[in-house]
Amino acid sequence: MDVLPIHRAILSVTDKSGLVEFAQFLSSKGVELVSTGGTQKTLEAAGLAVTAVSAVTGFPEILGGRVKTLHPSIHGGILASKDKAEHMATLQEKGILPFDLVCVNLYDFAGAVERKLDLEQAVEEIDIGGPCMLRAAAKNFHSILVLPSPQWYQAAMDEMRQDGTVGLPFRQAMASRAFEATSRYDALITSYLRP
DSSP states (O other): OOEEEOOEEEEEOSOOTTHHHHHHHHHHTTOEEEEOHHHHHHHHHTTOOOEEHHHHHTSOOBGGGTBSSOSHHHHHHHHOOTTOHHHHHHHHHHTOOOOSEEEEOOOOHHHHHHTTOOHHHHHTTOOSHHHHHHHHHHHTTTTOEEEOSGGGHHHHHHHHTTTSEEEHHHHHHHHHHHHHHHHHHHHHHHHHHOO
């Protein structure tokens, strides 16, 4: 799909800089906002209507937040190809709504290392759901936009400003940035854990 209208977004970010302004822009374009814990609270405090991930999954966050977005109602909505009738039929059959935008940045593992947390505490700062969503959206860039950092919010708004859509070249560029972000993240964890 060359031009993608943005109707539904999932936002789950550690770095909240620029988040409220970006979410306000999305809301002004009629985009439904879905979010997790701290991100949801930030958006609601700014007066924005937000659907909790747990309302989408029908399942609460568990294990101290370790499991919240790892669910077919989230990943089915991210990974479905909008160009494949069978994918869209499966979503409809299972009652899953597709996402058009994934806005995720990862737990601050680098900060955990800098703070010299002990191993057990540092391991808790390893993001699992975030990289999964980034990689899923990046893989499916033909059908979804992924934004792995606040530095891309303005470019996304510029893309969407006229008619609320984003083009394929921008989505592909952002997919590359998402894989770059998860690659750097994994490299940092690899280096930290290696004896």
